Amino acid sequence: MSRPLLPLLLPLALVVGLCSSIVALPAKEASAPVPRPRRVYETTRLSGPPPAIDGRLDDACWQSTGEWSSVFTQLTPQYGAAASQATEIKILYDDRNLYVAMRAHDEPIAARSRQQGERDGFVGDIMGVNFDSYHDQRTGFEFDLTAAGQKIDLVLANNGWDTTWNAVWEGKVAHEADCWTAEFLIPLSQLRFDPRNTVWGLHAWRWIDRFKEESDWNLLANDDSGLVKSFGELHGITGLRSARRWELLPYASMRMESAPNRDSHAVFHTGVDAKVGLSSNFTLDASVLPDFGQVESDPAVMNLTAFETYLTEKRPLFLEGKDIFAFPFGEEPLFYSRRIGAPPSFVPGHLASDMPDASTLLGALKVSGKTNGGTSVGVLAAATDRETVLVDDGAGSRTAEVAPRTGYLVARGQQDFRAGDTVVGGIVTHVQRTGLSSELAAQLPETASVVGADVTHYWQEREYFFHAVALATDVRGKPAAIARLQTNSARYYQRPIDGYERFDATLDRLSGEGLWLQGGKASKGHWRWTEDLMIKSPGLEFNDLGYLAQADQRKLKTSASYVEKDPAGWYRSYELKLEQENTWTTRGEHLGSGVDLRASTEFANKWNGNALLGATGAGRDPVALRGGPLLYAPSRWNWSGYLETDVTKRLWANVHAEGCQSAQDAFSSSAYGAKVSVRPADSLVLTVAADATTYSDRQQYTASDRARWLVSRLEGESRSLSLRAEWHLRPELSVQYFGNPFGSTVRYTDYRQVALPEAAALERRFGPVLAPSIADGNCSFDFDADGAADCIFARPDWNDASFRSNLVLRWEYRLGSTLYFAWSQQRYGGSSELREDAWSSLTSLRSQRPVNQFMVKVTYWFSS
Structure with a gap:
């Protein structure tokens, strides 16, 4: 056997094993969900003293007020089966808070998983509750507690969840011989809702770590047709007023640096974050001189490509509520928050001082929320300061500007129709740089604007879908700055093409368009398939506030997958996926074609694995x-x-x-x-x-x-x-x-x-x-x-x-x-x-x- 083929054995064995197992197993009908009535919980207004949040359910309200609800059903591993352990829940409320009690019956304490982890870490046994307080069947606010008492909070949407949302709430757990219990105090100020709406979506769940078992109060759909859409309902919340809440979070910090050949010095910073409830469903967030650091450094990488490394956002200011502004264009986002406050990109010669590792953020303002008519809005504005360094050009030291004062704007809106099965939206982003020196004006554009629109439409109970994105970009500046955009790795206008010349050193603007169409079968049954078409014109450019690796492309991708979610024999679940992709330039130059076969599985012993085999035909690299x-x-x-x-x-x-x-x-x-x-x-x-x-x-x-x-x-x-x-x-x-x-x-x-x-x-x-x-x-x-x-x-x-x-x-x-x-x-x-x-x-x-x-x-x- 030749040596280069040896690494092929692991993925080949897994892919072949899964394929052969499908053939060997008896034919099996797709696990169509048995229609279940949507469960309803009738909450009760608290009239007596509120509970003391200590995890022990010995308060009078838990003994007398309201009703306990039980009968949880397995989501995994055996969809629709009875939960292996019983769970109970009770919900009360008053004018300011929701109060939730949960009781998880279980084996003796030694059998429970009480591992401790960081906030928002899914570690050990867990139980919690999620409220679709908009009742839009698209967005839910979740509050969980682990058996060790750690908090988890997140925003759940039909396309995933975001744990970077951090609310301020109380939660404690306690352990008894035959169960563990949890108490939650959730301020209504942390939720967004219409006071006139007396029906919310409700989801309560429990995770038993040693079994990898999730059980739900109202069983969620497991056919990819939408999580929040399959919530139960919470009835009985009446008499709430439109909240005009406010929160302030001032900070003070001291940072000291010790570096070779430099004097140690301490830098003091103060600032404040504010949150103001404009109404019960709209919030204003403001940051003045925010602390712009991140706790963990970016990992070191070796990048030998023509493209920049994509870095994950780790700064709390931009993590919370990031999904509001999400506008993906394939795998390239129109809003890439690492652009705001990024290190200066212009490095003058003969440096006499260190380059700044970030641009100073002066402040940020964000308004977000959703109207009663299903219109969601998010607006973010931020400004960074001018940055300078010392340079020595032989005639003495002077100050050189390496980053101008810059303003950033992102505005995102969406409108729901047909209970969220049709969503129409749009986005506008704008970057404005002011007071550019002659050196910077030759490096950076003065303005960069993007306008985009998107629509998502589901039908046949979300079994099929269609998604479309269209956008236009416009970047303006001095001809030298626009020339740099023409010749960078995203488009390489200087590339010699017979009888065709794209590079123009006199241009003072660069404009482009993009289109992404996607459709297919997204849920239900074993089979899924999608078809993707993406077109990016040569002048498309949104790197000032987004991330674009390469323009001037046409891509066509077809994918089909076989999904099994019902456990049997050696597996708990698996998926096989076949993808085929073709790429051209917008002038029709064929760049390449490829095919991938992917396999992923969770084994019966709770191990999991995946494998990929791919082949790409000969092509041309631009x-x-x-x-x-x-x-x-x-x-x-x-x-x-x-x-x-x-x-x-x-x-x-x-x-x-x-x-x-x-x-x-x-x-x-x-x-x-x-x-x-x-x-x-x-x-x-x-x-x-x-x-x-x-x-x-x-x-x-x-x-x-x-x-x-x-x-x-x-x-x-x-x-x-x-x-x-x-x-x-x-x-x-x-x-x-x-x-x-x-x-x-x-x-x-x-x-x-x-x-x-x-x-x-x-x-x-x-x-x-x-x-x-x-x-x-x-x-x-x-x-x-x-x-x-x-x-x-x-x-x-x-x-x-x-x-x-x-x-x-x-x-x-x-x-x-x-x-x-x-x-x-x-x-x-x-x-x-x-x-x-x-x-x-x-x-x-x-x-x-x-x-x-x-x-x-x-x-x-x-x-x-």
Whole structure:
């Protein structure tokens, strides 16, 4: 057996095993849900003293007022079966709060999973309640408690959930010999509702970790037809008034940095976040001089592509309520919040001071809510300040502007029809940069605007759907700034095309359009299918406030999947999916076609895994030569596999692997990783993860003089280790540590000049191997042998190493008020000196002095 085929065995075995199992199993009808009447809970207004929220259900109101409701039904693993353990719920209310009591009958305390975790972490046994207070059958506000007493709150929508929403509420649990109990106090100010509406949607649920069993008070649909749409109902809430609530969350912080060759100094910040209820269903959020830091550093990565790395948002200011502004265009969002306050992109020469690691956020304002007629609105405005650095141009030091004062606006609206089965919406984004210096005006556009519209329509009880998105973009600025947009990796207007010239150095605006159409069968039965068409014009550009990797594309993708959710034999559930995709430029140049077969399953022993096998035919790459002509891309196959043990155990692990191999040995890559997590006590969890990546490309772009293009064989590798420890002393107090050593090395050899870029044969596509002249850290080539260098560039070989760590203490010392202490350390090293491997590049960190940052922050919550 040839060596390159060995990694194929794991995903191949899993895919073949699943396919053969389907054939071997007896024919099975799709598990059509048995029609069930929608359950109704009649709540009661509390007339006596409210309960003391301590988790013990010994208050008088729980004994006498209102009714207890029980009979929960399994959602998983056995849909529609009776719950293995009984659960009860009671809901009361008054003018200010909802009061919820739940009782989870269970085996002795030792059998229960009382693992502690961070807020919003689904760890151990859980039970909770969700209110569709709009009663729009699209949005629910959920409040959960784990058996260890930790809070979880989230916004549930029919397309998923968002745990970044953090409400201020009380919740406690208690344990008895044959059950555990939970009490919730949920201020009505944390919900949005129409006081005239006396019917809300209601969902109550319970998770038993050791069985991986979820049971529901009103059984949710498991056929992908909509979660909130299948809620039960809460009746009896009357006499509520339109709330004019307000909340204030001022903060004070001190940050001190210790870095080599710099004096240590402390920086003090103060600011305030405010929340004002404009009505019961609209809220104004404002932040003045918000703390813009994030607790955990972004992970180190090795990026050898032409595109920027997409970073996950971790800042609380932009996490809460992010779904309100979501407007995806395929996998590329029109609103990418990391743009606001991003590090300056312009770096002047001869720096005499450090570049800022972020742009200062002056303030942000957000209005969001939903009208009684089903119109949801979200408006976000933010402003960042001007940033400067010192530069030394030989005539002395001067101040140079690296980021202008910038304003950002996002406005998103949607209108529901047919009880949420038809939704029509739109979005407007705008970026305005003011007072640009001449240097910045040549780098950045002055204005960038996007207008988009979308519609989603379901029919036949949400079995089928159609989704359409259309958008137009307009970017304006100085010709030099627009020229940079024309020649960047999203479009490469300078790419030579026979008889066609797109680049225009005189343009002062760039405009484009986009269209995304999607439709298919989304739910019910075993089979699902979708058809996608995406068109992006060459001038489409929304990177000022969104994320766009590549314009000038037409994509057509077809997918079909087989889904099994009823457990049998060796599995609890599985899915097989086949996808086929074709890509062209908007001029009709065929770039490539590919097919993927995916398989995923949860095994009967509560392990889970997935695998992928893919093949891509020969095509042409429009970005490989960084603005050069289309380059022939040989056919290739790719694979991946993932396996995870039972995460409910105190010790669990996962392994993953992926790889790609092309014809002609033009390109290959592989990545392997493993993660082990152990919980020596309910309050402590330790996790270690290791990842290794190798990469080889015989067609790697290296340099160009715009008349000739040079490629080489690139060989790179990276190694990464992640260490994480979480110690939860109690639900309100935790200590977390994260450490990430990372090393990478890249070597360039076998330099060749591009000859016939679209030739299928390697020997015709490139010329012979060239030997560079290396002097003073530069490589040079004399193509015409006249003794003068025709192409000179810095030697591209490099090694990189870093170590990033964070230690964070978080204490919620009173409801809604928090004290943080954080210590972060970073070490960076690297050079053009070739190292034996990626791990050896880490040795350069020994001689590097660390950069230490210490931060203390305290917040205090006020509320009406």
